[in-house]
Amino acid sequence: MYYADAGMRFSTDHKAIGLQYLWLGLFSAFVGMALSLLLRFGLAGRLPILADLAGAPQRNGTLAVLHGSLMVFFVLTAAPQAGFGNYFLPLQIGAREIAFPGLNRVTLVATVLSFGIIAASFFLPTAEAGLNLWIIGVAVFCLASLANAVNFSVTVIDLRGAGMTLPRLPLTVWAWFINALLSMLIFSILLASSVLLLADRFAGTHFFSYSMRTYLAVPAPVVPAAFLEAVQQALWQRLFWFFAQAQVYVAMLPCFGIVTHLLATFARRPVWKERAVALALCAVGVCGFCIWGEHMFSSGLNPDSPLVFAVLAASLGLPAFVLVLSWLGTLWKARLQLTTAALFSVGFVALFLTGGVSGVLLARSDIARVAASSNFVTGHFHLVMGISATFALLAALFFWFPKMFGRRLNETLGKAHFGLTFAGVYCVFLPMHWLGLAQTREIPGGPLASAEVPTFISVAMMVTIAAQLIFLWNLAWSLLRGEKAAGCNPWRATTLEWSVPSPPPPGDFGATIPAVYRGAYEFGVPAASEVSGCFREDFRPQYLAPDEAAAT
Amino acid sequence: MPGKSAQHDIELIIEDVGGEGGGKPPRRDGGDDDADRGGGGRRDSASSPQRRYYTALAVGIVAILMFFMALASAYIVRRGSAAEWTAIHVPAILWLNTFMLLLSSATLEFARRKLAKGDLAAFRNLWMVTTILGVLFLAGQYVAWRQLQAQGVFIATNPASSFFYVFTGAHAVHLFGGVAALFYVAVRKFEKAKISRWAAAEVASYYWHFMDALWVFLLALIYVGR
Numbered sequence: 001m002y003y004a005d006a007g008m009r010f011s012t013d014h015k016a017i018g019l020q021y022l023w024l025g026l027f028s029a030f031v032g033m034a035l036s037l038l039l040r041f042g043l044a045g046r047l048p049i050l051a052d053l054a055g056a057p058q059r060n061g062t063l064a065v066l067h068g069s070l071m072v073f074f075v076l077t078a079a080p081q082a083g084f085g086n087y088f089l090p091l092q093i094g095a096r097e098i099a100f101p102g103l104n105r106v107t108l109v110a111t112v113l114s115f116g117i118i119a120a121s122f123f124l125p126t127a128e129a130g131l132n133l134w135i136i137g138v139a140v141f142c143l144a145s146l147a148n149a150v151n152f153s154v155t156v157i158d159l160r161g162a163g164m165t166l167p168r169l170p171l172t173v174w175a176w177f178i179n180a181l182l183s184m185l186i187f188s189i190l191l192a193s194s195v196l197l198l199a200d201r202f203a204g205t206h207f208f209s210y211s212m213r214t215y216l217a218v219p220a221p222v223v224p225a226a227f228l229e230a231v232q233q234a235l236w237q238r239l240f241w242f243f244a245q246a247q248v249y250v251a252m253l254p255c256f257g258i259v260t261h262l263l264a265t266f267a268r269r270p271v272w273k274e275r276a277v278a279l280a281l282c283a284v285g286v287c288g289f290c291i292w293g294e295h296m297f298s299s300g301l302n303p304d305s306p307l308v309f310a311v312l313a314a315s316l317g318l319p320a321f322v323l324v325l326s327w328l329g330t331l332w333k334a335r336l337q338l339t340t341a342a343l344f345s346v347g348f349v350a351l352f353l354t355g356g357v358s359g360v361l362l363a364r365s366d367i368a369r370v371a372a373s374s375n376f377v378t379g380h381f382h383l384v385m386g387i388s389a390t391f392a393l394l395a396a397l398f399f400w401f402p403k404m405f406g407r408r409l410n411e412t413l414g415k416a417h418f419g420l421t422f423a424g425v426y427c428v429f430l431p432m433h434w435l436g437l438a439q440t441r442e443i444p445g446g447p448l449a450s451a452e453v454p455t456f457i458s459v460a461m462m463v464t465i466a467a468q469l470i471f472l473w474n475l476a477w478s479l480l481r482g483e484k485a486a487g488c489n490p491w492r493a494t495t496l497e498w499s500v501p502s503p504p505p506p507g508d509f510g511a512t513i514p515a516v517y518r519g520a521y522e523f524g525v526p527a528a529s530e531v532s533g534c535f536r537e538d539f540r541p542q543y544l545a546p547d548e549a550a551a552t
Numbered sequence: 553m554p555g556k557s558a559q560h561d562i563e564l565i566i567e568d569v570g571g572e573g574g575g576k577p578p579r580r581d582g583g584d585d586d587a588d589r590g591g592g593g594r595r596d597s598a599s600s601p602q603r604r605y606y607t608a609l610a611v612g613i614v615a616i617l618m619f620f621m622a623l624a625s626a627y628i629v630r631r632g633s634a635a636e637w638t639a640i641h642v643p644a645i646l647w648l649n650t651f652m653l654l655l656s657s658a659t660l661e662f663a664r665r666k667l668a669k670g671d672l673a674a675f676r677n678l679w680m681v682t683t684i685l686g687v688l689f690l691a692g693q694y695v696a697w698r699q700l701q702a703q704g705v706f707i708a709t710n711p712a713s714s715f716f717y718v719f720t721g722a723h724a725v726h727l728f729g730g731v732a733a734l735f736y737v738a739v740r741k742f743e744k745a746k747i748s749r750w751a752a753a754e755v756a757s758y759y760w761h762f763m764d765a766l767w768v769f770l771l772a773l774i775y776v777g778r
Binding site for chain 1: 603604607608611612614615616618619620622623626630707708711714717718722
């Protein structure tokens with residue numbers, strides 16, 4: 001859509017491919033949002049036309065899965081990792097290309113293919129056939145993610161530029177790298193389970209249906225058809241969660257990296273306890289993997305999802321605590337530049353904290369048991385995973401937009417968009433917590449359970465989604481007419497991607513790749529100007545040679 | 553760097569070890585060789601572009617291992633929890649197949665030694681023998697499937713047969729990739745390729761040995777779990 005030349009469209013350039021992942025993510029996000037509207041009003045039955053479309057209970061189940069899979073796979077998983085990662089990982093480590101550019105292009109095609117398959121599964125006449133196709137789509141996505149993970153890890157291990165030691169890696173790169181390693185482990189397990197599931201459904205084996213039968217503990221013909229249908233619908237949703245649990249980590253990791261990076265840049269301060277943050281990112285990876293593996297084979301398709309949620313909530317606790325402390329430490333007494341990107345980063349921290357607090361409630365298994373399938377969990381995971389990750393994505397977009405397109409997104413529109421969205425998502429998802437708790441405690445007719453709450457949620461949702469139109473307008477207008485970004489480094493950031501023109505030329509760097517002399521977060525260095533008055537900035541870019549810093 | 557203090561050296565070492573985050577005042581350790589010294593983990597990607605293939609193989613092997621471990625643990629859990637477990641009769645041809653696969657690993661090593669000595673003709677011959685043995689293994693696996701089917705044992709017959717077909721099928725798919733890699737190394741003229749002949753031969757042979765060991769593991773699993 002917007003490239004230096006038309007040849008870029010099918011090139012193996014990592015920047016072109018990263019952009020295409022981002023466009024796919026954007027498209028999926030808006031389709032997913034439309035689906036959530038459909039779901040909401042289909043459920044409420046307020047709009048007769050929509051109710052017809054989404055009315056059948058079975059359709060509602062598949063609609064929820066389609067909404068979930070588009071959002072989780074193509075927005076939350078693909079966009080922060082494959083999208084921004086493809087674009088900026090080579091740039092930030094001083095590489096001209098990703099390790100295997102051809103494979104990268106194939107991976108993108110596979111991802112788009114899986115998007116097509118998953119979307120098509122919704123339109124099949126029966127839920128059964130739709131589920132088959134959906135699993136195939138997920139398997140293709142797993143393959144694509146595996147290939148992407150191999151590409152990323154090899155790139156970080158072998159293609160770092162001169163001087164780019166591991167401690168000097170920006171935390172974004174750390175996050176992408178750990179996430180690639182984690183994805184490799186998780187997606188190969190997902191792929192294996194998809195293979196077993198497909199064998200069940202096409203070759204008549206009983207890898208999983210066995211446990212379903214023992215779970216029901218009744219021979220099939222005795223069960224009434226309506227009940228079977230309900231079970232199948234439950235299976236749809238359960239299968240989705242089965243996949244989505246692992247995805248929580250895969251989606252959140254790059255967001256952690258992005259937000260840490262941005263907060264430091266806009267607070268003009270080094271990341272507080274940078275080393276601890278890198279370790280915490282590793283710990284998130286390890287936790288994510290252990291939980292997933294343990295769950296997968298100790299319980300199979302066990303429907304005890306509350307337990308899983310509890311463990312999940314608890315295990316993320318410690319590393320998440322370290323991350324939050326670091327964010328707050330970075331912001332402590334800092335004079336934060338309130339750009340839209342910074343606002344979205346702070347918004348991410350707020351949403352993540354809110355989700356964390358409700359996660360503590362979920363970790364109490366007695367509440368969790370009752371609330372597992374209710375509004376409480378819906379509210380919880382939307383805040384902590386979906387919305388907060390989206391905020392990180394938006395922050396990254398506002399931050400890197402000048403580098404990708406040479407123009408800036410409009411800040412006024414951006415701030416309006418941020419304000420409405422931030423207030424909106426709280427108005428949508430916090431009442432859901434209340435609804436869930438009201439159901440749990442069984443307070444009949446209490447003020448929380450009144451009919452106004454769902455109406456309030458619906459209205460807030462309309463407003464929030466309408467606010468996204470501001471963003472679309474801002475995006476379209478800024479792409480074509482936006483204010484030109486001044487120079488290579490409009491945010492006065494330290495990492496290597498800001499040393500090249502915007503957008504970066506093919507091959508990224510000029511004749512020579514800049515050598516790296518220092519860590520990624522040398523902000524707020526007053527000594528710089530005091531000593532000799534030469535490098536009059538409050539930061540030291542990674543590519544600034546020590547003698548230059550002293551004598552420029 | 554003569555004439556500098558010991559403290560300077562220590563600073564360099566610290567920089568080597570860990571960069572110390574951002575907040576420190578800038579170091580005054582100028583000098584042209586800092587980029588080299590500071591870059592403890594430096595990879596000169598221009599001088600060793602072949603490295604990435606080895607790394608990719610290592611990473612890929614971990615992923616494939618996880619895939620098969622997932623299947624294997626499902627098998628172990630299922631085997632342990634099943635009240636009724638009908639063992640399948642392992643076809644005798646599997647032993648012959650296993651022997652051929654082990655033999656192919658041996659010929660592959662001989663081929664690589666020939667290549668190291670620069671004897672390209674002998675390398676090609678031995679390499680082709682390996683490839684043919686690989687194809688024979690795949691054909692032998694197919695024969696084993698047909699034999700089982702002739703006995704009336706299909707994939708959906710019982711849990712044991714389901715796992716047998718999935719194990720052998722998944723392994724065959726991965727081994728087919730290995731045969732393709734062997735074939736690629738055998739026919740490709742490496743003048744214009746990004747990967748050198750030596751690197752390609754090494755990477756392909758590591759993968760092949762991995763597939764070999766994996767098969768022995770799977771066979772043991774099937775045999776023990778009868």
